[in-house]
Amino acid sequence: xxxxxxxxxxxxxxxxxxxxxxxxxxxxxxxxxxxxxxxxxxxxxxxxxxxxxxxxxxxxxxxxxxxxxxxxxxxxxxxxxxxxxxxxxxxxxxxxxxxxxxxxxxxxxxxxxxxxxxxxxxxxxxxxxxxxxxxxxxxxxxxxxxxxxxxxxx
Amino acid sequence: xxxxxxxxxxxxxxxxxxxxxxxxxxxxxxxxxxxxxxxxxxxxxxxxxxxxxxxxxxxxxxxxxxxxxxxxxxxxxxxxxxxxxxxxxxxxxxx
Numbered sequence: 001x002x003x004x005x006x007x008x009x010x011x012x013x014x015x016x017x018x019x020x021x022x023x024x025x026x027x028x029x030x031x032x033x034x035x036x037x038x039x040x041x042x043x044x045x046x047x048x049x050x051x052x053x054x055x056x057x058x059x060x061x062x063x064x065x066x067x068x069x070x071x072x073x074x075x076x077x078x079x080x081x082x083x084x085x086x087x088x089x090x091x092x093x094x095x096x097x098x099x100x101x102x103x104x105x106x107x108x109x110x111x112x113x114x115x116x117x118x119x120x121x122x123x124x125x126x127x128x129x130x131x132x133x134x135x136x137x138x139x140x141x142x143x144x145x146x147x148x149x150x151x152x153x154x
Numbered sequence: 155x156x157x158x159x160x161x162x163x164x165x166x167x168x169x170x171x172x173x174x175x176x177x178x179x180x181x182x183x184x185x186x187x188x189x190x191x192x193x194x195x196x197x198x199x200x201x202x203x204x205x206x207x208x209x210x211x212x213x214x215x216x217x218x219x220x221x222x223x224x225x226x227x228x229x230x231x232x233x234x235x236x237x238x239x240x241x242x243x244x245x246x247x248x249x
Contacts, residue, residue, distance in 0.1 A: 092199040
């Protein structure tokens with residue numbers, strides 16, 4: 001399945017960084033593509049595949065977040081994602097996890113999804129200016145990781 | 155460092171249209187170039203995320219995606235596959 005090959009990694013990484021959980025990110029990514037397979041016949045807008053897939057992913061993420069809010073997690077369920085990569089990347093991704101969700105999401109949709117502000121605004125029900133502002137704030141906070149000052153708590 | 159400097163450089167990193175004069179002013183600020191490099195580093199660190207799903211994930215999902223593959227395979231290659239199967243069956247049947 002071509003869509004899977006092209007998009008499963010960005011979608012997995014988006015979900016991983018939004019949930020902080022590798023097991024959950026895998027489950028949700030799998031569900032994204034199962035929904036695609038089930039509904040693939042009805043899909044025609046080939047120019048907007050990425051937006052379509054990320055919208056499914058985001059809806060699943062929102063459902064998962066609602067379930068988490070309703071059902072406190074049992075101890076030991078799921079482990080935080082392992083962090084491969086070099087030190088700077090790890091530090092920045094850890095800082096990413098501490099950003100407010102809306103800033104983190106906008107930044108991820110830009111950096112991982114490659115979306116423009118118009119597309120991000122449509123995905124997260126905001127405005128292009130709102131997207132730009134969230135990304136700017138996120139980037140500014142992440143940049144603090146590179147400086148000697150401690151990362152500000154948000 | 156002015157907030158406007160960071161904003162201009164952030165827009166540049168995002169690939170947005172930036173006023174060249176504003177960009178020149180931002181880069182001329184003390185630390186302006188270093189800030190641009192930092193912003194690019196941050197962008198790359200997130201964009202180059204090496205995280206991948208586990209092997210179990212792929213084992214689990216590939217069969218689930220198989221119907222779409224089968225449909226494509228049947229649509230394009232079924233005659234050849236059928237011919238090969240038929241030839242094989244005939245050959246075996248003759249033994």
